Amino acid sequence: MKSAWILTGDGINCEEESAEACRRAGFTTEIIHLSELVSQPRDLAQCSLLVLPGGFSFGDELGSGRVLALKIRYELGWNLTQFVDGGGLVLGICNGFQTLVALGAFGTGVALASNESGRFLNEWVKLKVDPAMKTSPFLRDIDSIELPIRHGEGRVLYGDGTAPLRAAMTYVTTPNGSHAGTAGLIDKTGRIFGLMPHPEGYLRASQHPGSFRTPGPAHAAGDGLKIFKNAFHSARSL
């Protein structure tokens, strides 16, 4: 059995579609409320894939993802490094990516700032995958993909003196001022993937705005599912 845990609560709001994505990919899927984890702590080692879904944890106050990161570190006491070293996979989408960044999954010199426009942005974007990153379990066989973005703080920036990371995924046209068009990052193990676009927002063809052009494919799978299927393929069995 391969199991996926989808975190929810405290303002996370993409748990249902993230769970649907994991189910479609083959995972035994469980949506777990953060408050349950506080009252009944669970060992991360019991899951194959941990998903930090999109949303507005803690209302995005004090910087998106930052309070949730504190909660994961201090209240849940989870150590993601240990988890992935033991064979686990972590996917952080949008607010989940922001949380991973705040947890230091990609080092300390990187941050997600407000979009250059200062405005929230919902639109479909074209993305390219860095061929060197296709070794990551998440990105196998994906060269490019179209996905929706829906965020106000998606601009990847690096502190003075920090060498920029190699982006796993970049925008063809950068919508938010992100450094070198970075849309997603992969940690050095390849097992933690964070991205601003929403792969769980493209599980079926009908979600793509262009799907109405050709009659018929409304029920077909959308490209976003590939990322979850890839994760399923590489996830450890429990």
Added chain:
Amino acid sequence: MSPAVKPNSFLAERFELFPWSDDLDVHARRIHSDFLRENPDVKPADFKIETAKAYVLFHSGIDDVQEIGEEILLNPVLDRATAPSGWRPSSENASRVIERRYRPGMTDNSARAFEEALGIRLSVPRLNPAFTAHRMDLFRIRAGNQKLLDRIEATLSHPLLHVARTLEEKSWSDRKDLERLRELFPEENKSAAKILDYHAPTFEIRELDSATLEKASKDHLWALSLKEMQTVQAHFAKTGRNPTLGEMEVIAQTWSEHCKHKIFRGTIHFEGPESIPDGYPKIEIPKTTPGLFRTTIKAVTDACPKPWLLSVFSDNAGILAFTPQDAVCIKVETHNSPSAIDPFAGAITGIGGVHRDIIGTGFGAKPLFNLDVFCVAPARFDTDRPDGIFPPSRILEGIRAGVEAGGNPAGIPTIAGALVFDKSYLGKPLVFCGSGGVLPREIELHPLVRCEKKEILSGDRIVIVGGRVGRDGIHGATFSSQALDTSDAFLLNSSVVQLGDPFTQKRALDFILKARDQGLFRTLTDNGAGGLSSSIGELATLSNGAKLDLTNAPLKAMDLRPEEILISESQERMSLAVPPECLERFLSLANSMRTEATDMGEFIDSGFFEVVYRGETVAKLDLEFLHEGCPNLEIRAVWNPKALARLPAPVKNLHSDGDSIRTRLLKLLGSENIRSKASLIRQYDHEVQGGSLVKPETQINSHRSPNQSGAVLLRPDSEVAAVIGVGILPEYSRYDAYTMAQASLDEAIRNVLCSGAEYGTSDSVLALLDNFCWPDPLTNRDYAADLVRAGYGLRDAALALELPFVSGKDSMKNDFRGQQNGKAVKISVLPTVLVTALGRIPDLARARTSEFKNTGETVYLLGPAAFTLVGSQFERIGLHHDEARRLPLPNWPLAKKLYGWLGSPASQVLRSCADISEGGLLTAISEGLFAYELGFTFDSAFSEAESPSFFYGEGFHTFIVSLEADSNQAVTESWTELGIPWKRLGMTTTTPKLIVGNTVIKASDLEGAWR
């Protein structure tokens, strides 16, 4: 470290966050561009602005507080903790530093998050913390002169929300001192205590004369009329005692126009002219209407029984069965008065309020989508407006931002809406916030099992869930029940302005859905207008009584008086009836999910709404008097239709090509009511929850075509969608409100049909909502006549199409009185009806969009095509024509046939479908070209010589549809057989040009004008 009451010896720490660079200071950039937009005389380089944030923490001793605070607050990549040297104020240069805090008692979400983060970091319980935090904003402005500095400074704070001060050299260097911080936050000094010694004050009503009664109603902000005050007086004369102040407050809230809809229930006497002038619909309005709601809106629903109608008008929102498992509910609210005073706060509380309506529908629903409609004045009135009101562009941006802040963090997609510009909205903007939710039709574990049931048993506990009660939002219901007056005492009463907290609400929603699924409560409703006095007062009718105990009410402001607790409209609260045997599990689940829940008494069957505080009776009101005792209104309405004259000849010679198709079409596409709303749409999440099907616009790379409505699946794994369309055409009210209402209804239905809604069989789920926003019909008989005509207009159209209304709301005091250039002005909104249609797309493969898909599609005009120019965008933007002027007339029997075909599976053959609405035929065709960069060529049967009403006219029931070239004949034959008028217009082409006769217009020019 857990002192329950903060000692005065508290310590204070101030943390500051300065962006490392201007590039990171998006807040400053926003203020800069907003100021320039509203002040065309100022140039970008004339001033510079920088922002920073500060947090102040009062605590009783936390080790390493500086380090821990910075760990939580400071992102070292983006901000630094020490002020750059330039921030130090100096009297010599033309710069200013301003420090701004929220007024005491305002919701401060960042500060609450800081407190919670600190609790997490220090492992201390969240509630009753030994520290309190405050958030502040700092601004540094530089400009060439003091006058400009003053003007900028004035826009940085709002006296009803903020306290701002300019920092001098000394106050800058002292700003971290404990003494200074205590001065800045006086609420930290006084130990506000709960009222322990309470005796319910009485209101000596029995001896008062008419003048004193009227004055008392005004002084207490009750908004009760003399007749109503006298009814209360008579009631208490019979009872043999004087009312308490608490009872007067409860009556005032319950009888407010906002809560009671007295105008819609009143008796209306209608007078019309001897004969109806040409150009108007020939319909008869009854001389007496005994309750407009009952006679028009509800009468339709009574006449159209549908197997899928589960609940109408009785609950927070109408409930419709969508699948054997799922029901959908929908509600649209208005939040006009609060949005006029502070558009951001008004809009965020508006959207938050309608979400609570949905959460509180049936046995509890999960919000599934939002819809928003804003009516505002055009930006050209930014510099031409009465005193004391905001520039319309700031109002629009504030409303937009408020709905964003309430909608996006809640995780609810905003899928439909409209934006209407008209100068009549200068005094009071209209903000319609709607939401729909999904709920399972049955939950076996739930005490009521079926979703639409509302029951309370005597003995059930009264439990309040969510946010705490504060001084915010007191008298909101009575406030919005009168005209907006900038000199009004209401404006000085800050408590009518509130800020929302979508995060607390989201947590409460998560909890309520879980408690619902476990069957831990019997029924629930939201706390909206009138606060507990309304929510418990209404729920009490289900058990025939309630005993509400305010003693343990969770408070934000400890010294609130019981009367204030009773009517405070503090946000994010729900009221529930919990069976006593479930209470312990209910409270324990709430606690584990970090939602505050408080047992506040019980439902009883005494026939009274009783309120107590520390054993003392605050109010004890006969429920029947409270809910049925309000006297009936008698309203006089007089209709004076004016003859529709031809347009006068243009005053000056137009440019030589002034009446060319190109000029006219580009002007129309670029006009404020037609041009792209992409900048708004993109700032709302319209895809969250994974059910996105038809989006507000079809975006293909950088090109966009608008869709007519929005559709979402009920769940990520569902194949059934809800589709939402709106119709709002207030311009017709300048001529005839009957036509306005009918056209709005037709528009809403056409919009959902364009996206694939089903219609035509008894199983087709399609329902209507009505929202009336009116200038006061009690003081103006013309407006009263418009109201009656609009009601009958909706009735006649809905009856003809056999479509029920399931929910509605009205707002009746949309007038503004103030001063401009030393003269008194009154601005009343156009009588405005918003019709919302909620339909079903039974299979997602039946969804469709409006843009043309490919080259070689054949394009048809489908429907009666009886267009006219009165009230059209063409006339509104000042374009000239010399056709006879008449209002568009509907043909409902024909519409029913056409809509039946469009709502059937047969219409899946269509490649695209758009209705012809604002801007007319050429606008509709143009918009369909953008997404795929296509062109369109009219058949040779058409030339530039077609009439303006053909190219630009507007009217009922007509669409532009396209078909694959090879499927045409069978389809057109079926239209003919069904008696549906159609006309072939032309073909889409690869060359991106619009061609009619010898006129060739590049599609990119059309798109450029539109965007």
